Amino acid sequence: MNRYEKQELFRPIGKEGQAILQTKTAVIAGVGALGSALAHQLARAGIGRLILIDRDVVEESNLQRQTLFIEKDSEDMVPKVIAAKERLNAINSSVDIEVHFKQLTGHNAEKLVEDADVVLDGTDNFETRYILNDVCMKNNIPYVYGGVAGSTGTVAVFLRDQTCCLRCLLGGRMLGETCDANGVIMPAVEITASYQTVEALKILTDQSALITPKMLTFDVWTRMNMETKLPFSKADCPVCIKNIYPALQKDFLEAVVLCGRKTVQLSTNRLFDLNQLESELALHHPILTPFLLRVTINGLDVAIFKDGRIHVKGTEDTKIAQEMYEEYFARLVYE
Template sequence: MNDRYSRQELFSGIGKKGQQAISQKHVLIVGAGALGSGNAEALVRAGVGKVTIIDRDYVEWSNLQRQQLFTEQDAAEKIPKAVAAKERLTKINSSVLVEAITGDAGVQELEGLHKDVDVIIDATDNFDTRMIINDISQKYRIPWVYGACVGSYGISYTIIPGVTPCLHCLLETVPLGGATCDTAGIISPAAGMVVSFQTAEVMKLLVGDLEHIRKKLVSFDLWENQHTSISPGTLKKEDCPSCGSRPSYPFLRYENQTKAAVLCGRDSVQIRPAMKGDRDLERTAQILSKTGGRIERNPFLLSYENSGKRLVLFKDGRVLIHGIKDIAEAKTIYHRYLG
């Protein structure tokens, strides 16, 4: 007798009926870092029918402190995160179908992945991708669970199309910068806490228990012993272009996406943020100064050099990444240091 899920079935919120439902569902995880690997392992152990993981990056030594699916060998061989995750996950539960996609989670990619997805998990490291996920969610009526962490801080929020405010209602615009794990560090318990919030919400969605979905946006700081939850229900906007009465899904349009291009005749990539706006070079310099790289400034731009790559940031938001021609790698570097 196979009692693999017996303890989960004994839990009144799931039961045998809920376990059967879980085994037939498909979860898309965008990102295979700390949040992505943690959610993937929990859901594969829980017996979800199919898990699709998309990530453009490879395993590095600095990942091993918190990204639980990966090994020293993965880092030494620079194995793509999605590939390494699939190899580990299939050893954990061979009955779960795991699909690994090594690539950028852009509009075209997510448009092609949404068709049979029941829930989307945000495990990315930037708001560009999150806003695309948000519009995909609203357009195709797929619930998703937002999550982020840096330092000892974490945040999570469950978004159900037609029911809750969407991320666009809450944020309205994409931030041009902010702290990242590479600039502010991170402790693994913070990532683990966000994973717990996200996975619990996903399991509620998979068994159809909408009554117990957390209605609040929750945030915490484990080091400072702080915990906050707010009810964002009143923030839902009738005229929101993503979830309002006349949605236009702005972040699925080309003009609202981050642009990246290899500069002709130069070993450089230019990245232009989707949203126009002045970048605070002084604040950015303060954030980057924590990474140990070399910083130079003049009234017009900021130059930052680290690990053989040089980033030149302009006040209008543009960034030149020198010493590279691969756009996917350039995006990884961009989001690693600039959020």
């Protein structure tokens, strides 16, 4: 039996499309709710290569909607990309899966997406989405945008010189509801990811001409659907018209509140020696894992990563997190 027989019987893909798909590479930025569903669907479809990028570890609150993870991943605080690769390898061992346990930034984005035939958005914040937008427009890579909050999903495909870009559309603003304020239900996630995957399959089987230049918004709870035609590029758009890519010129984000987590992420351009930090922070009940160091400071759960990130859990006050960094970590940073 041919594993992909039923997919090949679908005429728009067929045997030829399936063969093309198995030569292609997709980058998925963010391996949370949307990213898990995207990776799962593309792996089962038989894509040749998946590149997964995520900065986070699995937590119990993820399990309600992030389908690649299990309870033990949460208990062990396994990085999402590591847990995802393990599940995906079990689903389809023929897919080449490359993982990057790091934050996507303006500094590393071009290197991370350089092999991509398509980039799929599984993120939860507009800072990162503008990085994806700018790097895709600069390198002429199709960008499949997706967003979900509550029971509402939004999907659009941005193509260089064929549609406006996300920055052009939104003017660089940080818009939209968040799962932090509105929660999220799994059906909205799965349907949003399914629409994204369909658009990606068109691109990955060399059928980009079938992409409709519209933004789709739907609500699975009220069964509302709306399509909005993407406008032409604005004459003053720095990306579409002027070939200036603001998000790729930024340094690391200094402090970001993570969606729905009551956690502040601090990012630096330095590296941590976790073994040394374990010794230095012995009074703060350190727990060292292969991926991070956990300590408790002033009643807050703090996770330190080798690549210079710190998660301060239990607050959404960026000032508190920054002051903690200055007091406890600034002098312990290793270049």
